[in-house]
Amino acid sequence: MAAGKGTRMKSPRPKVLHKLGGRALVARVLDTASGVGARHVVVVTGHGADQVEADIAADFAAMAPRFARQMPQLGTGHAVQQAVPLLPDDGMVLVLSGDVPLIAEDTLRALIAAADGERLALLTIEFDDPTGYGRILRAPDSGRVLAIVEQKDADATQRAVREVYSGIMAVPARLLKPWLARLDNRNAQGEYYLTDIVGFATGDGVPVVAHRIDDAAQVAGVNSPAQLAALERTLQLRQADALMAAGVRLLDPARFDLRGTLDCGTDVEIDVNCVFEGAVSLGDGVRIGPNCVIANVRIEAGAVIHPFTHIDGERAGATVGPGALVGPFARLRPGAQLGAGVHIGNFVEVKNSTLAAGAKANHLAYLGDATVGERVNYGAGSITANYDGANKHRTVIGDDVHVGSNCVLVAPITIGAGGTVGGGSTVSKSTEAGALTVARARQVSFANWQRPQKKKP
Known part of the structure; x- marks a missing residue:
């Protein structure tokens, strides 16, 4: 009824x-x-x-x-x-x-x-x-x-x-x-x-x-917001109890929310105020820091999700590989596929991108529609410019590439294996393996420059 x-x-x-x-x-x-x-x-x-x-x-x-x-x-x-x-x-x-x-x-x-x-x-x-x-x-x-x-x-x-x-x-x-x-x-x-x-x-x-x-x-029936909230707490505590009975360590079961399904391996630790939605799988030894929102993702053994991280794979799903480190304050979107030992740091966003083993993007970066090779170091403030206003394009970054800080990689583009992109570069053409690429205006300095002064009334 x-x-x-x-x-x-x-x-x-x-x-x-x-x-x-x-x-x-x-x-x-x-x-x-x-x-x-x-x-x-x-x-x-x-x-x-x-x-x-x-x-x-x-x-x-x-x-x-x-x-x-x-x-x-x-x-x-x-x-x-x-x-x-x-x-x-x-x-x-x-x-x-x-x-x-x-x-x-x-x-x-x-x-x-x-x-x-x-x-x-x-x-x-x-x-x-x-x-x-x-x-x-x-x-x-x-x-x-x-x-x-x-x-x-x-x-x-x-x-x-x-x-x-x-x-x-x-x-x-x-x-x-x-x-x-x-x-x-x-x-x-x-x-x-x-x-x-x-x-x-x-x-x-x-x-x-x-x-x-x-x-x-x-x-118990639901006839008011107060009754709904009370039943929500009952459900969450029962789910928390079931997880702890299976060996999951919740730092505080009263501050835990499961709004989907959560499959956990052994020795999983979940800190306070975490919300799990959709279908989530946590491998052996996974640690989830406080205040994370995690949805539709498989997190493999030994990975650590640091505080305030937001992961939602939506329909495409997402994967965090074994031993990977994510966060704090990181965001993984649909299609994010992180390999073993990948590091995704604070204020880094990854969407529809694959990062191979050992790749790192530690600060303030965006990787969208990208294929990133092994051991790549992706600098702070760098982005893949994947959208031309009508269509999405892919960026391919070969193994062992170093991308300096504040770079723009204009897709479609391939950065050859072992290459280096100098900081502050805007790169719009593919590069050869092992090459150093610098794409910025020549620095000009004017001695004894006087800044404009405000006029006094």
Whole structure:
């Protein structure tokens, strides 16, 4: 179910598209549905339906989700009614909420097993303060589930019940469909409650079972920015705990953010305030300094990423070779491929460029669309002028080249192996191997030069 507006989010963006750990709320729910082997996925949309459906269709093309629109939104029972034509009679229906993103696969498997193809299974939990939730009503003698009563329809005794319905259930489609047809809206909210099917089940002699868990985060919904932020911290701490359990050393797990996937080798160290996005792989012995943003990159064994470095390979990806040193304050962009032992220093930017083993660009430099050979020393303030205003061109720098400070290499150009480019040169023609190239105006000095003086009023 993903039709709600999310008024308290105070945002034009549909609630289920707000992100948790870098992923839309509804996408996390669909990831879990995929993990339990869902045969068909039906997403009930309403508010912002066009945007929600477009985002889901693009993100889950392989899953081929189908959509049912709930217009207007008349309650949870009404939402599931819209999906009925798309539910095969021989299936087990798992009802999930698009704004409850941390439900776990093993919990859902246990719930499906509890339904066992013949029963209505409810996921429940006990809260010290159950305000706002539907209460589970049980027979006093046997403890058998009899019904769910919503908060607004409950009397004082029923409101004192601490076991609540999470909003998640598993039920055979052949039983669910006739129960949905019997729903009415004669209640305090004038809505069609999905929870009313519990009474229908007991009346029809169908067993109703409750699978109770004690992990509140799994059933926590998001209705406000404050709730989203609280759940973000919960997710991040759980991810941090999992990484530390696998041997990763986090200097402070409370100051760690993972908004994608992070695969780590042994003896990896991560300092504070680092953000990982997309798909990141860290090899054995990698060290990440504080305040780094790292996305879509493979960092190989023994590499060190110094503080305040920004790496994002985006779709093209990026690679940092074994033993490489990057930063501080460096930036690697898509297509940056650093070989073994490469040094990229402060305020150096690398984009769509390959640097072979031992190459160094230690200060204030730009390498774009370049192929850099082994042991190249690339001077401070030097750049590859790779864009002519319409097209990108490539710069090739051979092995053992030394490029002096404040040089401009105007692509397309090749600097021959072993060559030297004198500082301050603007080079627009390819050079021979081993050559010294200096391309700057002859220095002229005027003795006893007097600078202009300001005129006094």
